[in-house]
């Protein structure tokens with residue numbers, strides 16, 4: 140399957156935590172006596188961050204449900220089944236509103252469909268780093284919350300501390316969508332926007348049902364960059380658009396498609 144690249148759409152903004160956010164890290168590298176459930180941190184700066192894969196997984200799951208896609212495959216292990224929707228090969232994925240945006244791995248050696256949407260890791264804004272540097276919780280940039288569960292039979296308590304990024308913290312986010320087919324542009328962009336809207340009504344990270352992970356997207360900006368622009372100018376001459384200006388965006392990429400040459404990406 141040949142996949143043309145007509146250009147890129149860059150969607151950026153900030154993601155604000157309206158309640159404490161917990162995206163868990165493995166405890167492997169934690170010292171004994173440390174918090175029970177730590178957050179994931181950048182190893183170089185020690186700042187908490189949101190892996191792009193966490194946001195991508197959440198958006199994908201929300202879209203799957205919103206589009207009522209029920210065909211699922213187990214991508215986990217026998218002890219830890221993980222059932223998600225993934226198309227079985229690249230041809231199916233191209234017709235699937237979820238897989239062509241978020242990607243699919245082929246079943247039993249069939250062809251993968253690499254995602255059209257790339258989500259960068261989200262780092263704290265510099266403003267949030269300086270604000271969080273001043274908080275006095277005994278932890279760097281974070282707070283900890285005490286959670287307790289009581290055994291209904293023995294009344295034994297199961298206390299644990301969960302580390303969270305405090306509410307008010309803001310992360311920079313950037314999504315990059317590869318424009319490969321102008322006919323899919325409208326549906327794909329609407330689905331990306333739908334997933335972001337649903338995220339605000341759901342939660343990110345762990346313990347959402349207990350109030351964690353309410354987030355808000357602020358300062359959403361969209362830039363369209365055609366492949367022809369990229370070839371002629373080093374910065375790609377980005378066109379400022381909004382996600383609602385579908386017709387304008389389509390026109391930009393229709394012109395790119397009619398250009399004298401275009402890239403062919405072979406999968």
Ligand SMILES: [Zn+2]
Pocket residue numbers: 224225226231232235236237238239243
């Ligand atoms: Zn699919």
